[in-house]
Amino acid sequence: MADSREISEVEIARHNIKTDLWLVIHGKVYDVTKYLEDHPGGAQALIEVAGQDATAAFEDVGHSADSREIMEQFIVGKAMDSRENSNEDSKPKRAIVIARDQATSSVGPDLQEHETSRFILKSALIGSTAFLGYEGFARLPAIGWLKTQHGGFWQGFIIASVAGISVLTGVILYAERVMSLTGKTTPYSWPAHYKPHRSIIKPITENIGWLKPQEYQKLPLFKNEKLSADTCRLTFKLPSSNQILGLPIGQHIAIRAEIDGKPVGDQVEFRGPKGQMRYRKGMAKDIGMIAGGTGITPMYQLIRAICEDDKDDTKVTLLYGNNTEQDILLRSELDAFTSAYPQKFKYENILSRPGSTWSGKKGFISKDLVKEKLPPPSPDSKILLCGPPGLINAMTKSLAELGFDKPNAVSKLSDQVFLF
Ligand SMILES: Cc1cc2nc3c(=O)[nH]c(=O)nc-3n(C[C@H](O)[C@H](O)[C@H](O)COP(=O)(O)OP(=O)(O)OC[C@H]3O[C@@H](n4cnc5c(N)ncnc54)[C@H](O)[C@@H]3O)c2cc1C
Numbered sequence: 573m574a575d576s577r578e579i580s581e582v583e584i585a586r587h588n589i590k591t592d593l594w595l596v597i598h599g600k601v602y603d604v605t606k607y608l609e610d611h612p613g614g615a616q617a618l619i620e621v622a623g624q625d626a627t628a629a630f631e632d633v634g635h636s637a638d639s640r641e642i643m644e645q646f647i648v649g650k651a652m653d654s655r656e657n658s659n660e661d662s663k664p665k666r667a668i669v670i671a672r673d674q675a676t677s678s679v680g681p682d683l684q685e686h687e688t689s690r691f692i693l694k695s696a697l698i699g700s701t702a703f704l705g706y707e708g709f710a711r712l713p714a715i716g717w718l719k720t721q722h723g724g725f726w727q728g729f730i731i732a733s734v735a736g737i738s739v740l741t742g743v744i745l746y747a748e749r750v751m752s753l754t755g756k757t758t759p760y761s762w763p764a765h766y767k768p769h770r771s772i773i774k775p776i777t778e779n780i781g782w783l784k785p786q787e788y789q790k791l792p793l794f795k796n797e798k799l800s801a802d803t804c805r806l807t808f809k810l811p812s813s814n815q816i817l818g819l820p821i822g823q824h825i826a827i828r829a830e831i832d833g834k835p836v837g838d839q840v841e842f843r844g845p846k847g848q849m850r851y852r853k854g855m856a857k858d859i860g861m862i863a864g865g866t867g868i869t870p871m872y873q874l875i876r877a878i879c880e881d882d883k884d885d886t887k888v889t890l891l892y893g894n895n896t897e898q899d900i901l902l903r904s905e906l907d908a909f910t911s912a913y914p915q916k917f918k919y920e921n922i923l924s925r926p927g928s929t930w931s932g933k934k935g936f937i938s939k940d941l942v943k944e945k946l947p948p949p950s951p952d953s954k955i956l957l958c959g960p961p962g963l964i965n966a967m968t969k970s971l972a973e974l975g976f977d978k979p980n981a982v983s984k985l986s987d988q989v990f991l992f
């Protein structure tokens with residue numbers, strides 16, 4: 573069968589062009605040449621990992637169960653020498669980390685150290701108990717070390733030390749057992765290099781968010797407001813009033829609805845959180861934002877988080893491009909932030925089709941305007957981009973000319989220029 577063929581790293585690396593593109597995900601080799609144009613994440617994302625192991629990039633995106641089904645048809649074989657194809661370690665690392673909470677008794681060579689420690693402790697417990705028992709039973713009628721009260725000093729000392737070891741090893745083994753049953757970590761419950769899976773984001777409440785990254789779930793439409801000629805704000809209702817969506821600042825969601833010629837109706841499916849941006853205070857001292865049209869949405873999340881946090885003194889400058897004045901979204905909210913937090917946030921509107929009364933900037937956002945208003949490239953600055961493809965392409969070029977790094981097709985949090 574084609575999908576059981578073992579393929580060498582050298583052969584995989586040869587298929588590294590647009591017209592012949594293979595990649596490896598979790599030890600399986602995929603030929604995605606015919607999928608390039610259909611890939612919802614864009615062809616460029618796949619071209620950047622052509623001929624390589626793309627497991628980390630694939631998992632970072634948080635692909636859905638649907639995408640995992642779609643990929644099956646592209647399998648051409650297994651990657652030779654891949655750890656994921658060996659029997660002992662056939663699961664992805666991420667799955668191992670998540671499974672930690674459910675089962676601490678995993679397999680694999682790294683757990684040998686743990687088993688050796690347990691074996692030593694158990695031997696010490698059994699050995700010391702046997703010694704004490706022998707001491708007791710061999711000199712009946714007294715039992716155990718109590719009898720030694722009438723023995724010599726050294727006999728008493730040795731037996732008391734052995735009794736101490738016995739109690740201590742018993743307590744350690746008992747504690748380790750109880751903690752592994754309650755799911756808490758113990759020095760033995762997981763090999764050291766499998767770091768505990770912790771979210772980088774501190775939860776804002778104790779509530780668990782409603783969103784699930786891999787699974788679409790339905791929510792009913794609650795409110796529909798028309799904001800401009802081509803933009804509506806749709807508000808959906810969570811199942812209960814004390815529930816939170818669970819969307820970290822800067823991330824987004826995937827939406828699915830059946831259309832098929834019929835109206836969408838009032839139930840839409842959601843999945844997430846998605847995306848690499850998770851804002852944290854101190855991420856950069858100076859943030860420059862370039863947004864076009866609805867591209868304001870992720871920017872607004874960050875602006876709000878920064879302005880409303882008294883301890884966050886990050887400076888934010890936004891260049892916001894729209895077609896007409898009526899197309900400027902969230903205008904009153906943005907104005908409210910500039911007047912309440914002038915030290916932290918300022919913004920400028922640029923209109924490509926301004927009316928005769930518009931006195932602000934006109935045309936497209938230009939390289940000169942970026943140079944004049946946004947922070948220059950530095951380890952303390954970051955540029956965030958979101959808007960229509962024309963704007964993204966033009967701005968990526970301008971930023972490179974101004975000395976910024978070229979953004980990756982799939983942006984990482986650490987990138988100097990981050991593309992939503
Ligand atoms: C989370 C998230 C993910 C997104 N992912 C994608 C994605 O995968 N692919 C994608 O294409 N978009 C993506 N977008 C961007 C989104 O699709 C855009 O914001 C949207 O296309 C803007 O449409 P609009 O009609 O609001 O903009 P418009 O109102 O049509 O345009 C806004 C403004 O952009 C400027 N502009 C337009 N064309 C140019 C140009 N050629 N040069 C300079 N400036 C120009 C002008 O100032 C214009 O007025 C994403 C947005 C978000 C929030």
Ligand code: HEM
Nearest residue numbers: 602612613617621626629630633635636639642643846982
């Ligand atoms: C055979 C391999 C792949 C298949 C079948 C596939 C399929 C998909 C599908 C169906 C989506 C839509 C969202 C979802 O359902 O998850 C998607 C989104 C995406 N994919 Fe892939 N993908 C593959 C590999 C990759 C790789 C290797 C990368 C990165 C290098 C990547 C990057 C992305 C990005 C950035 C998105 C957009 C995410 C978003 O909307 O936020 N994909 N992919």
